[in-house]
Amino acid sequence: MKWFAQAPANLALIKYMGKLDPKSNIPSNASLSYTLDHLCSFVELEQYDGAEDIWQPLEYHDCVALELAPAAISRFLAHLQCVKNYFNCDDHFIVRSANNFLSDCGLASSASSFAALTKVAVMACCDLAKREVPTIYEQAKLSQLGSGSSCRSFFTPWALWSGNEIAAVDLPYQNLLHMVVVVDALAKKVSSSSAHQRVSSSLLFIDRAARAEQRLEHLVHKLQMHEWEAASVIVWQEFWDMHALFETATPPFGYMAPGSLQILQAVREVWCSQGDGPIATMDAGPNVHLLFRSDQQKLYDDLKLYFVTDYELLSMSF
Numbered sequence: 650m651k652w653f654a655q656a657p658a659n660l661a662l663i664k665y666m667g668k669l670d671p672k673s674n675i676p677s678n679a680s681l682s683y684t685l686d687h688l689c690s691f692v693e694l695e696q697y698d699g700a701e702d703i704w705q706p707l708e709y710h711d712c713v714a715l716e717l718a719p720a721a722i723s724r725f726l727a728h729l730q731c732v733k734n735y736f737n738c739d740d741h742f743i744v745r746s747a748n749n750f751l752s753d754c755g756l757a758s759s760a761s762s763f764a765a766l767t768k769v770a771v772m773a774c775c776d777l778a779k780r781e782v783p784t785i786y787e788q789a790k791l792s793q794l795g796s797g798s799s800c801r802s803f804f805t806p807w808a809l810w811s812g813n814e815i816a817a818v819d820l821p822y823q824n825l826l827h828m829v830v831v832v833d834a835l836a837k838k839v840s841s842s843s844a845h846q847r848v849s850s851s852l853l854f855i856d857r858a859a860r861a862e863q864r865l866e867h868l869v870h871k872l873q874m875h876e877w878e879a880a881s882v883i884v885w886q887e888f889w890d891m892h893a894l895f896e897t898a899t900p901p902f903g904y905m906a907p908g909s910l911q912i913l914q915a916v917r918e919v920w921c922s923q924g925d926g927p928i929a930t931m932d933a934g935p936n937v938h939l940l941f942r943s944d945q946q947k948l949y950d951d952l953k954l955y956f957v958t959d960y961e962l963l964s965m966s967f
């Protein structure tokens with residue numbers, strides 16, 4: 650028997666960085682994300698009679714063939730085992746997965762792939778045990794055990810993850826345009842799992858949760874009031890705060906590249922010259938994510954053209 654599921658990536662505007670409990674991925678602070686429905690992971694499970702679960706790349710439409718490092722495969726299969734344990738499932742599976750975007754370079758592929766794996770594993774275990782599929786909330790909580798940020802991918806378009814609570818949150822701007830300027834598509838040298846641990850050595854981490862919580866409150870308010878510019882400033886401050894944690898950890902590490910700074914500078918110039926612009930943010934990688942309101946289509950098209958020609962950067966837009 651075979652099962653299949655897909656799940657989207659999500660982009661945090663208030664970041665999850667640092668854990669209270671690394672085992673169950675309890676975050677140090679609440680986070681808010683926008684779900685990127687066009688960036689998806691696809692996972693297939695096939696029941697088989699081997700002695701253990703195995704992973705293979707999935708050939709799926711126009712997805713690039715996925716290559717996972719042995720450590721990434723182990724982490725993926727360990728999460729499958731965790732879901733199987735939850736449902737007392739003893740069966741073994743061939744797990745096949747694919748992404749329709751680049752993996753491992755700060756484009757949130759762990760969120761979408763763990764969310765898709767959780768969904769399909771829940772489906773398979775419940776089917777085999779002839780029991781009802783649990784609620785989306787319960788599935789999100791299970792997914793959180795594999796990759797914290799993946800729990801937000803179960804809710805769209807806006808997801809709020811705070812302590813034990815994960816839920817969709819009703820905010821304006823339900824149809825944002827998204828562009829990610831890929832400055833560097835190479836795999837990250839420091840994984841986000843390791844970043845979560847290492848930031849706690851920064852002196853800036855002492856007040857980090859309070860800053861993030863305060864920004865979250867302000868951001869939600871600004872979005873509710875349709876104050877796009879004020880929202881963009883909060884999001885800007887927030888990703889720089891996270892990158893400052895990286896650079897002030899002991900030993901310091903970082904993801905910012907010359908190209909990232911060029912893109913951010915170009916975004917700042919757009920805001921200065923036009924009095925309007927996109928929301929910019931970065932995850933644990935050098936690539937820059939831009940969100941535009943649906944009435945900013947022209948700016949979106951102009952910037953896409955500008956980044957591709959002037960900076961010879963790969964721009965992915967959907």
Ligand code: PMV
Nearest residue numbers: 661664665796797798841933
């Ligand atoms: O879920 P993880 O452990 O890959 O953490 C993701 C952390 C960031 O992407 C950097 C921020 C976030 O909130 O998504």
